Amino acid sequence: MTSPFSVLLPVYRGDRPDYLRRAFRSVVDDQELRPAEVVVVRDGPVGAELAEALAELTSQSVVPVVRVDLEENVGLALALEAGLAACSHEIVARQDADDISRPRRFAVQVPLVVGGLDVVGSAIEEFGSDLDGETPGLVRVPPLSAREIAETSRFASPFNHPTVVYRRSVVAAVGGYEDLPLMEDYWLFARLVAHGARMANVPEPLVRYRVGAGAYARRGGSTLLRSELELQRRLRREGFTTLGQAARNVAVRGGYRLVPETLRRSLYQTWIRLRRSG
Known part of the structure; x- marks a missing residue:
């Protein structure tokens, strides 16, 4: 048995409907350990095709979907803050709208958080713009131990943001996501390191990370x-x-x-x- 957890998935007008469908299903249908809910944050207005994909996924999902529809585009940091406020569970897993989570992802990461860690990330495997992303790509392995994470964080982000699973209360304790375009994740992780959060990364690439043109x-x-x-x-x-x-x-x-x-x-x-x- 393990604790229930939420998946936090932001979407904005630049996302592709086909990529979103694949990303969503990878964290719901494909997982060995399914989430208790998916919190989807629509960051501002989206086009008709993306709106249709969101409606379809919401209605057909085998797990409950909580929609947070923001009237205006506020940026990733504020969208994630709105999503975290809507999450029902202490453990939250991040998912981007164009990446693919491997079936073992939550079965590997969530028990580590249940066991006492505050933040758990993983390696990623980069792949191109093809939909299924089954061609082997470049694997990026982050620093693994708490010591390596602390050392790396003085120069670079110690986590691949789309892979992290964390305790919502610990993120809130350091002020949550703060607006800093394209750097909000690094700034959050640095504050978590300074706060003494218990952290680790898994060397297995649990997320396939889409690298577009x-x-x-x-x-x-x-x-x-x-x-x-x-x-x-x-x-x-x-x-x-x-x-x-x-x-x-x-x-x-x-x-x-x-x-x-x-x-x-x-x-x-x-x-x-x-x-x-x-």
């Missing part, structure tokens, strides 16, 4: 650079990083946002492979 473009540009600089300012203000670490992060992470997309892709994949071999 614009994935590397989104990792750069002026908007992300501004968020990067604000993140580093907050980390330093809170004493989470030293002055030297902050300077390194601005130079390396900030510089990465400014290089051409082709070079950014190469640097990113090289860094992942170095982490795996190290």
Whole structure:
């Protein structure tokens, strides 16, 4: 026996209906351990096809679906906060609208949270834009132990956000998701590390992570650079990083946002492979 848990799934107008159907069914129909509910947050208006897919999934789901329909697009952080407020259970699993959870995911992660951990993530396997995503892809293994997570968090996010399962009360205790475009997850995880949350990652890739044509473009540009600089300012203000670490992060992470997309892709994949071999 294990505790009931919620799945938190945000959706916005840029999501594809076919990807959403596959993502939703991967956390409901395919799971060895099914959730007690799925909380779907519609972040602002969506097109007719996506609205139809949401209605279909809500009506046909074998587990209860709680809809949180926001009238305006508020961004991921505030959408997730609205969704967390609607979750009925202490344990919450994140799911993105275009990724695919492996059937073993919740059967592996939820018992670890029930057993005492506050946050449990996993490795991911990247795949392209094909719907089923069965072609083997690049596996990204995050830091596994609490010590490795704490060390990594001074330079990079220690979790793959779409893989995490956590205790809602612990997330709330550090202030929840705060608005910081494209960096809200890293900022949350850093505060959780500072708070002393009990954390671990599973080396098994329990989520297939969809990497579209614009994935590397989104990792750069002026908007992300501004968020990067604000993140580093907050980390330093809170004493989470030293002055030297902050300077390194601005130079390396900030510089990465400014290089051409082709070079950014190469640097990113090289860094992942170095982490795996190290």
